[in-house]
Amino acid sequence: MPRPERSLNLVAAGSDDYRRRARRILPRQLFDYVDGGANSEATVRANRRDLDAIEFRQRVLRDVAGPTTATTVLGQPLAQPLILAPVGFAGMMARRAEVQAATAAAHQGVPFVESTLSICSLEEVAQAAPPPWFQLYIMRDRGYAAALLERAQAARCPVLVLTVDLAVVGRRLRDVRNGIDATLGPWGRWRRSADLAAHLRWAVDVGRRGRPLRFGNLEAAVPDARLPTDFQRWIATQFDPSVTWDDLLWVRERWTGPLVVKGILEPDDAARAVDCGADAVIVSNHGGRQLDSAPSTIRALPAVVDAVGGRTEVLMDGGVRSGQDVARALALGARACLVGRPWVYAVAAEGTRGVDRLLTLMRDELVVTMALTGSRDLADLGPHILR
Numbered sequence: 001m002p003r004p005e006r007s008l009n010l011v012a013a014g015s016d017d018y019r020r021r022a023r024r025i026l027p028r029q030l031f032d033y034v035d036g037g038a039n040s041e042a043t044v045r046a047n048r049r050d051l052d053a054i055e056f057r058q059r060v061l062r063d064v065a066g067p068t069t070a071t072t073v074l075g076q077p078l079a080q081p082l083i084l085a086p087v088g089f090a091g092m093m094a095r096r097a098e099v100q101a102a103t104a105a106a107h108q109g110v111p112f113v114e115s116t117l118s119i120c121s122l123e124e125v126a127q128a129a130p131p132p133w134f135q136l137y138i139m140r141d142r143g144y145a146a147a148l149l150e151r152a153q154a155a156r157c158p159v160l161v162l163t164v165d166l167a168v169v170g171r172r173l174r175d176v177r178n179g180i181d182a183t184l185g186p187w188g189r190w191r192r193s194a195d196l197a198a199h200l201r202w203a204v205d206v207g208r209r210g211r212p213l214r215f216g217n218l219e220a221a222v223p224d225a226r227l228p229t230d231f232q233r234w235i236a237t238q239f240d241p242s243v244t245w246d247d248l249l250w251v252r253e254r255w256t257g258p259l260v261v262k263g264i265l266e267p268d269d270a271a272r273a274v275d276c277g278a279d280a281v282i283v284s285n286h287g288g289r290q291l292d293s294a295p296s297t298i299r300a301l302p303a304v305v306d307a308v309g310g311r312t313e314v315l316m317d318g319g320v321r322s323g324q325d326v327a328r329a330l331a332l333g334a335r336a337c338l339v340g341r342p343w344v345y346a347v348a349a350e351g352t353r354g355v356d357r358l359l360t361l362m363r364d365e366l367v368v369t370m371a372l373t374g375s376r377d378l379a380d381l382g383p384h385i386l387r
């Protein structure tokens, strides 16, 4: 990716500007946690490379006045085909980051997906903004997973996103090197504290009013946890490699609203998810954080659309950084895209305003791309706009 130019004003021109700013603001270990992927990060790079490689056809003289980006996903109206993806630990990057992002998403008319592993609880988010979509991991403690489902229904979360690509946690080398799993010796611990202390703006923002960083959705599971690392230890024991399709049926029985299965790359898995009652699937490789050398999502998308596109909506995430990328995915059959890292960088850099601006930027980019490919609304986006 070319190095972004230094700009003369402070207004972000594209999502990469927020990444650069977040890199300066966040302690190294937190920036690396967000930015990194599994092993060699080949899939992180592939997500971007394969999107960049898709060229548009410039189509002219087609009356593209009055373009609209409005759409629906699972019957819910969206002002543009974009959703803020679930990101665990996001509340470490900015003060009450999930609430800030959900507020911006509501203002922009797009959904926010609350991760199981959020700092702000789903109830806190639902009080400050419209109830979020809720993302669940099936944990070893099925009773706790069932309780979370009940909480999400009680808070009127309209959609459940079940993430299925985390049977085990991918090996993320940056986190291992930074000792984020708390396996540091005394010298490493000293360096980690120095890293945190050297980022004063972040420390003041996140620590304002001395509110401790706790995992709001997990309080009841780890009642005597005092530090984030206490929660982390519990979380590490909860990912369950024995999860099967039966567990998807188990969730389907308990969740009465729309159910989205996230983390699908193969057409046969997509078909099986739909057979088990999924109302939509998300083509996702977890932003390249799980199986390294899994295909990029934009490459996996068309076969999944072929397999289930007639029966359900297909969403996609992974490397989406601009409205152009959204247009590429929609042209290949996605109903909408999710973004993960971009909203986290924007909230770290500028809070609610940053996420609000990010969403405006991406919408504007989509509108320009539509106009220059001769498309007036999203239904006009198809393979015919690609070379």
Ligand SMILES: Cc1cc2nc3c(=O)[nH]c(=O)nc-3n(C[C@H](O)[C@H](O)[C@H](O)COP(=O)(O)O)c2cc1C
Binding pocket: 033, 034, 035, 047, 085, 086, 087, 088, 089, 115, 116, 117, 135, 163, 262, 284, 285, 286, 287, 288, 289, 317, 318, 319, 320, 338, 339, 340, 341, 342
């Ligand atoms: C720091 C980080 C934490 C994440 N945590 C979760 C999570 O808790 N649940 C989940 O389903 N996906 C999680 N994801 C994956 C995202 O939902 C999404 O699939 C991915 O970020 C999309 O790729 P992108 O970051 O390139 O946009 C996480 C991603 C990142 C970068």
